[in-house]
Each structure stands twice: as C-alpha cells, then as structure tokens.
Amino acid sequence: MDAAYEEGQVAQPLSIGDRSMVILYGSETGNSEEIAHELGKMAERLHFRIVVDEMDSFKLTDLLRFSLAIFVTSTTGQGDMPKNTTKFWRNLRREKLNNTNCLGTLKFSIFGLGDSSYQKFNWAARKLRVRLLQLGASKFFKAGEGDERHNDGIDSIYLPWQQELRASLLADYPLPDSVTPIPDDIQLPPRYTLRLATSMRSGEKNEEGGIINVLENHLEKSTTSNQGLPPPDLVSIPGTFLATLSENVRVTPQGHWQDVRKLFLEVRFPPNLAPRYAAGSCVTVYPKNYPEDVQSLIELMGWGDVADKPLAWGYEPETAESDHASDIRPKRLYLRENGTPTTLRDLLTHNLDIMSIPKRHFIKELVFFTQDPREKERLKELTLAGNEQDLYDYTSRPRRTIIEMLRDFPCVRIPFNWVLNLIPIIRGRDFSLCNGGASLEGKGGEYTLHVEILAALVEFQTIIRKPREGLCSRYLKHLSPGTTLRVGIKPAEKFLSPENSQHQHPLIAIATGTGIAPIHALIEDRARFSGAGPVLLFYGCRSKDADFYFSNDWARYPNMRVVPAFSRDPFDPADVLPAEPNRLKADGGLDLPEPAYDYDVNKNYVQHHIRKHANEVGELMRQHPIVCICGNAGKMPVSVRAALCDALVVSNVVGTSKEAERFMADPKNLSMWQEVW
Numbered sequence: 083m084d085a086a087y088e089e090g091q092v093a094q095p096l097s098i099g100d101r102s103m104v105i106l107y108g109s110e111t112g113n114s115e116e117i118a119h120e121l122g123k124m125a126e127r128l129h130f131r132i133v134v135d136e137m138d139s140f141k142l143t144d145l146l147r148f149s150l151a152i153f154v155t156s157t158t159g160q161g162d163m164p165k166n167t168t169k170f171w172r173n174l175r176r177e178k179l180n181n182t183n184c185l186g187t188l189k190f191s192i193f194g195l196g197d198s199s200y201q202k203f204n205w206a207a208r209k210l211r212v213r214l215l216q217l218g219a220s221k222f223f224k225a226g227e228g229d230e231r232h233n234d235g236i237d238s239i240y241l242p243w244q245q246e247l248r249a250s251l252l253a254d255y256p257l258p259d260s261v262t263p264i265p266d267d268i269q270l271p272p273r274y275t276l277r278l279a280t281s282m283r284s285g286e287k288n289e290e291g292g293i294i295n296v297l298e299n300h301l302e303k304s305t306t307s308n309q310g311l312p313p314p315d316l317v318s319i320p321g322t323f324l325a326t327l328s329e330n331v332r333v334t335p336q337g338h339w340q341d342v343r344k345l346f347l348e349v350r351f352p353p354n355l356a357p358r359y360a361a362g363s364c365v366t367v368y369p370k371n372y373p374e375d376v377q378s379l380i381e382l383m384g385w386g387d388v389a390d391k392p393l394a395w396g397y398e399p400e401t402a403e404s405d406h407a408s409d410i411r412p413k414r415l416y417l418r419e420n421g422t423p424t425t426l427r428d429l430l431t432h433n434l435d436i437m438s439i440p441k442r443h444f445i446k447e448l449v450f451f452t453q454d455p456r457e458k459e460r461l462k463e464l465t466l467a468g469n470e471q472d473l474y475d476y477t478s479r480p481r482r483t484i485i486e487m488l489r490d491f492p493c494v495r496i497p498f499n500w501v502l503n504l505i506p507i508i509r510g511r512d513f514s515l516c517n518g519g520a521s522l523e524g525k526g527g528e529y530t531l532h533v534e535i536l537a538a539l540v541e542f543q544t545i546i547r548k549p550r551e552g553l554c555s556r557y558l559k560h561l562s563p564g565t566t567l568r569v570g571i572k573p574a575e576k577f578l579s580p581e582n583s584q585h586q587h588p589l590i591a592i593a594t595g596t597g598i599a600p601i602h603a604l605i606e607d608r609a610r611f612s613g614a615g616p617v618l619l620f621y622g623c624r625s626k627d628a629d630f631y632f633s634n635d636w637a638r639y640p641n642m643r644v645v646p647a648f649s650r651d652p653f654d655p656a657d658v659l660p661a662e663p664n665r666l667k668a669d670g671g672l673d674l675p676e677p678a679y680d681y682d683v684n685k686n687y688v689q690h691h692i693r694k695h696a697n698e699v700g701e702l703m704r705q706h707p708i709v710c711i712c713g714n715a716g717k718m719p720v721s722v723r724a725a726l727c728d729a730l731v732v733s734n735v736v737g738t739s740k741e742a743e744r745f746m747a748d749p750k751n752l753s754m755w756q757e758v759w
C-alpha cells in the first residue's frame with residue numbers, strides 16, 4: 083500500500099487543476115453502464131474529477147468543460163445506437179454542426195460493446211467515433227471494440243484495453259510529484275448514500291412528500307396478504323402503462339424440459355394516447371424479488387432494525403461544478419406510487435437485483451466490508467487481472483447469485499447506506515409481442531391493447547445443486563390472472579409496420595424457439611392487408627410435439643409455406659439435407675468453410691433447409707423481401723446468413739459468395755431484421 087494512504091480509509095480523490103473526465107454511456111441491458119462506472123473508478127484513482135452519466139442525461143455543450151471524454155456504448159437492433167443515446171445522438175448529428183469544428187477542443191476515446199454474430203458489429207461505437215472526429219474532436223487514446231462472442235466475452239478485449247488506457251493516462255497526464263494514484267486496496271467514497279428519515283413522526287411529511295402512517299398501513303398489508311409471492315404494489319415507472327394479466331398458460335407439455343408460457347395482457351392507455359406498436363414491438367415487464375429472498379439478505383447483513391424504516395436520500399456530489407444535482411439516486415430507481423415512503427425492504431423488493439450474478443465491481447467493493455483476512459484474500463484473488471477464468475467459474479458458470487455469494491463470505495457486512503453503490507438496479511425485461519395489431523380496442527378515446535407474449539422460463543442446471551431460475555422467469559411463473567402490472571411498450575422498426583407498402587414484399591422468416599413470437603405477430607399483421615406478399619418460414623425447434631409453437635395457426639395463411647427443422651425428432655430419410663455447404667462447390671473450393679459449419683454437421687437445423695430450398699429462397703430474394711432472423715444468438719444467425727448467401731449463389735441470383743455477402747448487406751436488395759438474444 084502507498085505510504086500516503088492508510089488501510090480502512092475512504093480516500094477522496096484530490097482536485098488537481100482541470101484534470102477532469104466525463105464518461106458517457108449508451109446501454110440497453112447494463113453492460114456498457116457497468117464498464118463506464120469501472121472506468122470512472124479507475125480515473126478517480128488517478129485523481130481525475132469524474133462524471134459518469136448516460137448520454138441522454140448529458141448536455142452536448144457540457145462536453146467541452148472536461149479535459150477528457152470517454153464514450154462507452156453497445157450496439158443494439160440492427161447496428162443501432164441504444165435507446166438512452168437517442169437525444170444525444172440526434173443533437174450530435176444536427177446538420178448545422180457540419181463543418182463547424184465545434185468539438186475542436188474535445189479529446190476522447192471510445193469503447194464499443196458488440197457481438198460479432200451481428201452483421202453490423204459495433205456499429206454504434208463506430209458511427210459515434212466518426213461523427214466526433216467530423217466535428218473536430220481528437221482521440222487521446224485508441225478505440226476498443228469488445229465482442230460478446232469472444233471466449234471471455236467483452237472482458238477479453240476490455241481488460242487489456244483498460245490497463246493500457248490507465249498507463250497512457252499516467253504517462254500523458256502525469257500527477258504532480260507529491261501525489262500518487264489511490265491504490266486499489268483503498269476505498270473510494272460512495273456515489274449514492276442513504277439515511278434513515280428518523281426525525282419524522284407518524285403523520286409528518288418526509289422529504290419525498292410521503293407520510294409515515296401511509297407506510298405503516300402498507301407494511302401491514304404486504305406482510306399479511308401475499309403467501310410468499312412478491313407484493314402486488316406498484317412502483318412509479320415513467321412511460322409505462324397499467325396492464326392486467328388475463329391468462330398465464332403453459333404451452334409446452336409437462337414432460338418437456340422447458341416451461342414456456344403464453345401470457346395475455348390487457349394494457350390500458352390513458353385517454354387520447356394511441357399506442358405506437360407493430361410487429362416487432364416489445365413489452366417490458368418489471369420483475370420483483372420474492373419476500374423470502376429479501377428477508378434472507380436482510381438477516382444475512384444484519385439490517386433487521388432498519389429494513390422497514392422510511393429512507394431519505396443523500397449523496398456525495400461528484401464535482402463542485404456538477405449540474406447533476408438531481409442525481410441523488412441511480413437512474414431507473416423507481417419509487418413507490420402515491421408518495422409512499424420507501425424502505426430498504428422496498429428497494430430490495432422492487433429495485434435491487436439481489437438475485438443477479440455478482441459482477442467484478444461488486445466483489446471488489448466487498449473487500450472493504452469484511453474484517454476476515456482469508457475472505458479479503460479470496461475476494462481480491464477473484465478480481466485479480468489474469469484470474470478471469472476463476473471469476474467466471476465462481477460466478478457466471480454456476481450462475482451464483484449475490485445472496486449466495488454473501489452466504490459464502492459470512493464475515494461480510496455491507497452497511498445499508500451503501501447498497502445503491504453495490505447492487506445493480508433491476509432492469510425491465512423485453513418480450514416481443516406475438517400477436518398482430520388487430521387487437522387494439524378504442525372506447526371513448528381510451529385504448530386497451532390486447533398483448534400476447536411467449537416467455538421461455540429460464541431454469542439452469544449448474545454445478546450448484548439447486549436449479550437456478552432467472553429473476554423474471556421466477557416472477558412470471560407464479561403471476562396469477564387478475565394481477566395488475568406496469569409495463570412498457572417499445573415501438574418496432576418502421577419497415578415492419580404493415581401500414582406502409584412493405585407488406586406487399588415477400589417475407590423470408592427464419593426463427594428458432596421463442597424467436598417465432600415476433601414473426602407470428604408480423605405474419606398476423608400482414609394478413610390484415612390484401613395483397614400481402616408470400617411468406618417462406620424456416621422454423622427450428624426441438625420437436626414437433628413439444629415446441630412447435632403456433633403450428634395450428636399457419637394453415638390460416640394461404641400465401642405461406644412453413645419449413646420446420648425438428649432437431650431432436652427422428653430424422654425423416656426422405657428429408658435429405660445437403661451434407662456439404664453449397665458455397666464450396668459453387669465457388670470452386672475457394673472459400674474456406676465457416677467455423678460455424680462444425681456445429682451444423684449432421685444436424686437438422688434451419689440453415690440446412692434454407693440450402694435445400696435454395697431456389698425458392700432465390701426467387702423471393704429477387705423481389706426485395708423482408709428477411710427476419712429471430713432466436714438464439716451466437717452461431718445460429720451466422721450459419722443462417724451463410725446459408726442465405728449459399729442460396730443466392732445456387733439460385734444464380736449472384737455469381738459468388740462474396741457477391742452474395744454484398745447483396746445481403748445492401749438495403750436496396752432486402753430489408754433485414756435480426757433479433758437474437
């Protein structure tokens with residue numbers, strides 16, 4: 083440890099001249115946000131005054147107040163920017179900024195998160211980088227591009243990139259002789275703090291405008307009425323709507339390994355607000371934790387005497403000049419409705435993802451909350467550079483939860499007022515609508531949208547004996563009809579809307595598993611219009627009798643052909659599939675086989691059927707089709723795209739594989755929509 087710092091101390095970074103850094107992120111599921119905060123901690127240790135924020139909460143003009151900026155963004159959709167960058171990105175692209183050199187003094191770097199199974203790998207980060215350079219900004223450190231398909235995921239690129247960035251910051255922005263970086267074993271101050279609103283008496287208003295006796299009534303209700311299920315009370319989530327669950331049915335047979343549910347929701351919209359939705363729209367469901375898990379954490383951490391007391395919010399400002407004074411709580415920390423005061427138990431039930439897999443940042447912080455030297459040592463070991471495999475084996479591989487990890491380290495005691503800094507916020511989970519748009523009913527200016535979703539409840543068998551369930555899966559599994567929820571509705575790609583002439587184009591749809599949901603919605607939507615183009619659907623699932631969803635529906639659509647691939651059913655000898663990728667023959671053996679072919683060999687997958695029906699695919703490809711690929715991420719979309727390229731060559735739409743790839747990438751030839759997870 084550095085002589086300037088003492089163990090057990092919380093060290094404030096020093097204020098050194100204009101040594102400042104803003105780290106802005108764009109994130110859909112939290113990965114970029116996590117990395118942005120990690121970079122923030124690294125820079126704070128080098129005594130940078132830092133602001134970490136999502137792009138949309140940050141004013142473009144404020145960028146120039148910082149000596150350095152780092153952008154961290156994932157790519158979503160089909161090469162798109164994440165939703166929480168929309169405003170920032172729109173501002174940045176304003177035409178009047180062209181040729182102004184308005185970011186001439188900005189020095190930036192950028193780290194992108196992406197998945198190379200998508201055609202537009204890391205496009206958001208690339209687009210952002212190009213635009214920043216166009217506006218005169220200059221790079222102070224090379225860009226990094228993380229790839230989820232890599233063996234150690236994003237970390238395999240991110241960790242070495244972060245190490246190099248740190249070294250370059252120290253070299254190019256040296257600290258004064260008397261100042262040393264804050265070592266990793268010294269704790270930094272918390273970003274958010276909580277305190278008990280102890281001065282309030284019953285009936286008195288607290289800072290949030292709530293009243294204490296409301297809380298007492300609520301507590302009584304939620305402890306008596308729930309039979310172990312998450313409480314029915316709602317938190318106030320901006321931009322969401324009230325919905326009533328009308329049915330929750332299992333659609334896979336009892337003996338099948340996976341419990342897949344169809345949920346029917348009636349979503350109510352306020353007067354005169356017609357929802358924007360179409361096939362490809364998603365419903366966002368906000369899961370809650372179970373009372374027994376919440377109680378177990380409260381007991382484990384010794385929070386019993388504070389858990390049900392109303393809280394007040396306090397924070398340590400990050401910078402004296404920060405105009406982010408409203409940032410006293412993490413983004414997306416939604417509070418209870420009707421001004422009811424919030425307790426720690428509420429936060430643990432509605433907000434904090436205590437069942438998530440512990441991230442590196444969480445484990446690093448735990449070191450400061452145990453006095454046991456062996457625990458400290460083990461925690462440090464888990465996050466040591468070079469020990470990524472050990473960390474993965476302990477956390478992600480067995481899908482260990484935060485609660486389980488805390489049980490493994492019994493001396494850890496997290497002070498309750500630190501929880502917002504350690505435990506991630508629960509994010510809503512998106513489910514594609516599986517029904518088409520004829521389901522909107524309007525009465526007296528009020529709309530009710532009838533929404534159906536197909537949810538595969540995830541359960542993992544790992545080396546930990548107890549089966550693991552996803553947070554949302556567990557929540558949905560026991561959700562009973564009549565329950566009121568708050569849900570979000572996310573709009574879809576414009577070209578999927580049958581309101582425009584796109585429905586006349588053919589549809590080549592490739593889906594696996596529950597990836598069929600948005601395709602079913604699209605087919606139902608298109609069928610409402612006369613002159614809808616033909617549909618060729620390749621559908622991959624395990625078995626005809628277990629997970630061939632909507633199999634009874636397809637006969638309703640006359641202009642449609644369904645080609646199923648049942649990967650676990652006995653193979654029909656009549657169904658001879660091409661053994662070799664066609665592209666090898668078509669190209670005279672010039673192209674090497676894709677690595678994905680290893681996984682295809684001797685299987686009955688959608689990509690084999692695409693090759694088998696190459697001529698039909700080619701015929702539709704000549705008519706500017708919509709091509710949809712929905713289902714499992716990873717090798718499926720790569721193999722499917724390769725098979726579509728082969729079909730283009732075999733059916734003489736193009737001459738070579740290279741031309742086929744160019745054909746597929748050109749929106750003049752087709753509209754591509756991919757949704758994989």
Ligand SMILES: Cc1cc2nc3c(=O)[nH]c(=O)nc-3n(C[C@H](O)[C@H](O)[C@H](O)COP(=O)(O)O)c2cc1C
Nearest residue numbers: 109110111112113114156157159161196197203204
């Ligand atoms: C629906 C969806 C669409 C995606 N589209 C792309 C894409 O077009 N290009 C890409 O490189 N990665 C794509 N990805 C991968 C994400 O960028 C990657 O999972 C990233 O780690 C997510 O980070 P976030 O949690 O910060 O959003 C997509 C992921 C999802 C779930």
